[in-house]
Amino acid sequence: MTQGDKPSEAYAWPEVLCASVRSLPEHRTLWIALSGGLDSTLLAHLAVRCYCPTHDVRAIHVNHQLQANADATEQFCEHLCERLAIPLTCRRVEVQRSGSRAGGLEESARQARYEVFEQLLEPGDLLLMAHHADDQAETLLFRLIRGTGVRGLAGMPRQRPLGKGRLYRPLLDFSREDLSGWAADAGLTWIEDPSNADARFDRNFLRQRVLPLIRSRWPELNRRLSHTARACGENSFLADRLAALHWEQCADQRGRLAIEHLAGLSPVERKNLVTWWIRRAGYAEPSLRDWGQVIGELIGARQDGSPEVVGDGFVIRRFQGWLYLVPAAPEALPVGAELFPQQPLRWGEWSIRLIPSTEQSRPNPAIRVSTRQGGETFRPSPQGVERPLKKWLQEHAVPPWERARLPLVFRVDGDRQRLIAIGDLWCSGQYSGSAPAAGWRLIVERDCD
Template identity: 40%
Template sequence: MTRIDLSDRLLRTLTPWRTAAVWRIAFSGGLDSTVLLHLLARLAKTETLPPLSALHVHHGLQAAADTWPEHCRTFCDALGLPLQVIRVQVRPGASLEGAARDARYAAFDAAIGRNEALLTGQHRDDQAETLLFRLLRGAGVRGLSAMPAHRPLGRGSLVRPLLEVGRGELEAYARAHQLAWIEDPSNQDLQFSRNYLRHQVMPLLAARWPQATASLVRSAAHAREAQGLLDELAQLDLDDARTPDAFDWLGVPSLALAPLAGLSAARQRNALSHWLTPLTRLPDADHWSGWSDLCEAAVDAAPVWRLADGELHRSAGRLWWLSGQWLRTPAAGEAWQDPSRPLRLADNGRVMLLGQTPAGPLRIGYRQGGETMRLPGRGGRDLKRLLNERGVPAFVRGRLPLLFRGEELLAVADLPGLDGSAQDGWRLHWQPSDEDQGLR
């Protein structure tokens, strides 16, 4: 494959990202990223491309790596490209490979700005290895799709423009242009699973089936197509469950349970996985018993499925995803010294009085049990019964701000008919959270 052919293919692949604000290249100094960076630098001389810059993540896992940033800087200087070196701490864990990857992508995530693209050098052989590795781990259809050619990353996009290019083509290009690259000694260490596949398994497969790499990549493409169909099915099922709710103002992701409960078990898992994937890491297929327990709990129960990054609650006929502040018990109530100004609550957003300020002294508290509230024309009513009448989800009952004057309960935030006095012209408004309940 000639340089012109490879350049043209790269340019065609990157066409959708020609309008990006910046192209940042993940530059390890290895063969793949060296060729990618060199190709782009040459293309930039004849094509109108976004500004180019390189990112080198220094993991500090081995002594040899201390010289790599300087190698990368020298290479970038020769091309006239800026280089940013990011040093990361790799958390010890069961998988050093996985921990290093997590640290690397966390650094990329933080470095990528709005409408920027991060280009990485993974190639066709990497794709085949990824499929085989995930197959051996028992991955489902999504995992067997291997690496996507592009996906969102931080405020921008991650793009892998070399997935259709074999390692042999990259080596030929590097030799033709006399490029020097880093050979990571750890890439020869067979204790790492990917290295074992690359050096021991893939050569055996290729010796018996010369088209093994291409066939594995084609299988990954089939899996991606199948996953696309599953995603479309999930969207259809989720559309039925995304019904409006009286408590949407809480800002908590939720779904109606009944439409999901009517689906087969496989479609339930598919829809729920699609919904939860942006919110949390999911268990493997053998550890979904928490979902079954949640669905099968008694009608009057308030079951919880605890996941890696939060909890799924069932209450008031809906599923609610809680994370961050919603999992922390709000501190005890406090006196409201200046009711004319919003009051920030510890771990519970803030409250404010809209309209006329009732006479004080006032304080904010939370339900402890046994509270009663006097309503016009109804006399004193038990707060628990009032919350039941309005279908307040169980998880929010203990953190709904209550306005007291002395021991008298004056208002329950944001519940129509309980949130203030229409006669006196005021009501209690609660902004539940300053945190983002969205993407992890």
């Protein structure tokens, strides 16, 4: 522990430092990610100085239970928040020790930490993290060595969505040397993480051995890398704007990409659009060596071919001239459920409602929802003949993986049941239109992207 005490009320924090914390986005609750180290301890003092007692300021400490002083660090955070008179939430996590390399453990700890933050934040909440200019330089160099694109070289953004709230980094313009000097002047107390001295971790190796050597030759390294990150961020922004324009040209209202239109783009534009599509759906972009070949196989496959791109939690599939982005392991569906008037039913990615079409509707019908069991038939039009559902789905080009998840809505009359809706693809005229004959309107909607 570095000794010190809470700064006196007369201590004047540098205005440039206070201004970085005062200029935050609008928020409801202000959270500080508190590790107990120099940077987050300083940030906690600043947040309290600038926002208490007029705002709701809180702290969150994630105990990874990896270091010998983990419990002592948690206690330090508790005592610090008591002195600052702000609530503290402590969460202990079990970190997966995947792989033999220390870098694997480092990344697992990071993922566990951010999962806690995502679970904690509510709409309108803002989480402050104490990353500084040295952290940004370290991140850029680490990503460059690992082999990243322009998006990765944009570095850590000052702010971004996180869970239901947002993350914000107010100290990115200051070096660790600056922060250390101000903390010493204020007489702050903090705890050094012993893992920071372990050069087996990739980032520690860069911080201890590589970056000092580079700075000895180029003292303005932080400024130069900050310029690089800003330029890469601008290029990444433009790439996203281009992808959004191509999306308007190539996609339909169901969120599918048309093979014909995708094939008309250059290989670079195809990759940009497909990776943007993946990120937009909330998935991590897979690190494929040759995107051009992968997308080319999706485009050039036989009409009856079934090529796939498998990522972390998702699959891109081709079916009859379209590309679909679907969950790799979709949410399990119930065997069946009753649908009650004016009580929306969630069915996987679907919402199903039954509402009266007039103020004096007929008695509530018995409505049941289920998936395909096999052998279902229905009458697409009142004067038409009974059709097998399986054949109808094939004729309407419904992808095989969707057929098993479509909600089938039945009206139950005694021992008999009659199919009245097939997902959002078809609905009986008895339950649709401006004046449904049944006196009830059935609404089946798929969640939008």
